[in-house]
Amino acid sequence: MSIRLFCHKRVDLGGRRGLSRQISVIDAEGAAVGDFELMCAAINEDIQTAEGSGADFLEGIRRIEAGEVDLIEADGNAWVAHITREKVWFEGLYSQGEGGAVSFAQYKLAVETYVRFLADPERKPIEVPWPSS
16 A cells, blocks of 8 residues: 555644644655645544534535535635535635645545544544545
């Protein structure tokens, strides 16, 4: 597996760096892939539970797939995810940045995997292959 999505329990990074994200797209050496940092930050900060915010984001994905809507601007605690059938991009509500476009398939995989991770009471790590688009 070269590039993969990795969900895991938070780790204290020490010092002023705080806690790690619970979701990352990583390369073969385990380093975060920069192209997916905004997506991972948005998912990590805006989806807290499988049943609440996770279910809401999954419903938005379902509505886009079903053709019920062409664009959803899903906002959470810190981000707005602009979701279309082709791509998803992100806008920080507190000057964290904007952009970071990913394909709809990549976003869907990330959200579904993260919600599955949050639904596990033991929060066992999950790694899945990352699609190129």
